[in-house]
């Protein structure tokens with residue numbers, strides 16, 4: 001059997017192969033990571049690759065506790081957890097950095113995703129091991145909080161764990177390691193913020209563009225990174241807003257990304273206004289209304305039907321006609337209330353029937369049906385509208401208050417890439433923009449979307465924190481040298497943990513250079529030497545920005561080369577990776593309750 005990494009890839013390939021060549025009936029596959037050395041066990045519901053010969057688990061039933069299940073404790077569980085995290089890290093390792101490769105993931109219904117984004121890869125893998133799950137969840141938090149750096153978090157956390165496990169094997173108590181790691185984390189964050197971070201001039205667009213370029217350098221669109229970086233920076237600057245407390249905010253969610261097939265990636269463009277991917281509900285409606293008063297509804301504007309189960313006995317056929325009339329009138333009254341309040345643009349997440357459309361056409365209003373709820377929420381936020389799910393008020397009457405309406409300077413229908421879209425321009429609360437992406441196929445468009453999302457988040461963070469650090473392993477090497485020195489100043493047990501913490505960071509420059517097919521040993525040694533000089537000699541401080549140039553395979557000043565990242569992103573990477581490692585390291589007992597059928601079998605045995 002090969003290494004865990006090989007197994008994982010052979011598994012992904014097998015899944016793909018079987019789906020395309022053998023059978024299309026696989027339901028769901030899961031990744032089970034268990035006991036070393038044959039530590040990775042895959043199974044599908046077909047049972048094709050179930051490895052029956054893995055070593056017998058050292059678990060025993062926790063009968064003493066009155067629980068039917070498996071229990072593992074001490075070194076066993078620690079090693080098992082570390083191996084699981086290592087396996088997850090090995091999956092994403094080869095996608096780190098500007099020359100990292102992509103992964104092809106096939107899900108249970110055969111949908112293919114091609115991506116380089118760590119967060120997406122981890123989301124698509126159905127990791128079953130509890131410790132590996134912790135790691136995946138922490139990477140997700142990084143994705144939510146910062147938007148970029150998920151791959152780095154996983155790789156650093158797995159390395160921290162591996163080294164901690166070695167220390168435990170050498171009889172250092174996990175508590176000492178944990179306190180050493182915590183101390184080192186605090187020192188590392190402080191060092192990044194105080195010594196390595198550099199203030200950038202807010203108005204200098206160049207530094208923002210460089211941050212965006214570094215973020216997308218590892219993605220599919222790296223070839224056109226100049227073009228896309230400009231697009232991203234323009235988009236983020238366009239949505240700048242100040243809230244009531246005077247804080248400047250960049251709400252990334254007001255940037256709507258629309259994907260349109262055809263043309264090439266470079267034909268993508270930025271559009272002022274929030275674009276909805278649907279057209280007007282009827283041709284008779286105007287193409288443009290200005291100024292627009294927008295009603296955001298979350299219910300049907302169709303002929304109301306009697307509730308299920310309601311029985312009405314009618315003796316006179318005329319009464320029946322009245323019921324029908326009333327059913328139609330209920331919707332008509334609702335529409336009239338909305339129009340009376342002054343609305344001339346009506347957006348609903350549900351349907352509008354032909355009869356109702358007539359009223360909107362007559363009133364010269366634009367009505368749009370089947371708008372995505374998420375879109376509507378963003379529109380409501382941007383225009384100051386209230387998303388209404390019912391007209392009922394406290395008295396049981398149906399009313400529509402004009403204050404529920406949102407405002408935009410203009411709402412127009414435009415044709416973009418042969419599709420009709422509704423554009424809301426000059427929104428009241430926050431300005432909104434849309435990025436129209438063009439690309440050959442869905443895979444490409446989706447990956448472009450993910451790459452742009454990372455870059456948008458990074459630009460936002462740079463604008464908010466205004467501090468940047470050099471990328472390409474510069475921060476990691478500086479921290480490694482600094483913490484190693486710091487470790488020697490401690491005369492306690494924590495010294496060893498801090499030294500290992502320092503060493504763990506070197507995994508990033510190592511993986512970056514291995515992925516770029518360069519000599520990692522030599523490059524990393526050079527890098528450390530530069531940083532050692534920078535920290536030892538006061539007149540050589542500029543060397544602290546030395547990082548890897550992966551195209552030439554040498555060490556260069558990455559701040560000058562424009563490979564920069566927001567300092568906040570690095571600090572979060574350090575914090576989340578340490579948190580993940582500590583959470584997993586603290587576990588020394590794992591009790592797994594047996595599944596129902598296993599439990600009944602065992603009860604019968606006893």
Ligand SMILES: Nc1ncnc2c1ncn2[C@@H]1O[C@H](COP(=O)(O)OP(=O)(O)OP(=O)(O)O)[C@@H](O)[C@H]1O
Pocket residue numbers: 095096097098100116117118119147148149150151152153214215217218454470471472473508512548549550563565
């Ligand atoms: N031009 C470059 N030269 C050298 N290193 C670079 C360059 N561009 C990016 N890097 C480095 O690559 C790393 C980021 O790689 P990548 O974007 O693949 O992973 P991530 O940001 O950790 O995760 P993800 O983007 O998947 O969420 C950072 O350490 C960064 O410093």
Ligand SMILES: [Mg+2]
Pocket residue numbers: 148149215216218454
């Ligand atoms: Mg990235």
